[in-house]
Amino acid sequence: MSAAEPVRPPGTAKGRVIHLGPRRVPPPDSTPPHDADTPVVSLLAATVEAMFLEEGMTLTDPDTAAAFDVTMSAVLLLVDGAQEEGVLERDAYGMIRKILDDMRATPRQL
Secondary structure (H helix, E strand, O other), X not given: OOOOOOOOOOOOOHHHOOOOOOOXXXXXXXXXXXXXXXXXXXXXXXXXXXXXXHOOXXXXXXXXXXXXXXXXXXXXXXXXXXXXXXXXXXXXXXXXXXXXXXXXXXXXXX
16 A cells, blocks of 8 residues: 555445535534423433533533533534434434433533
8 A cells, every 4th residue: 555545444435434524513502402400301411510520620611611512513423424324223313312412401501
């Protein structure tokens, strides 16, 4: 292989690459995806915040919340790509997407 040839992981076909450049996850609404007063959503927010507190950070800090939102955008992009490639079935995708949308709303629920 010459240095001019692109390196591809074994088994990666040219047509199976999902180009991420033009894809963008839409920004979250100003309202939480689900009722923030429900016990499950509140517990998820508390769990995520506890993970940050354990590392000496908090999602109530605007810079940390912004970095968290960028990270969640990347996660959602990957999940959306998996669904488009048929890796996730429709029902599984819907369930995972709902959970991740709730998780992404954590800073607004604190």
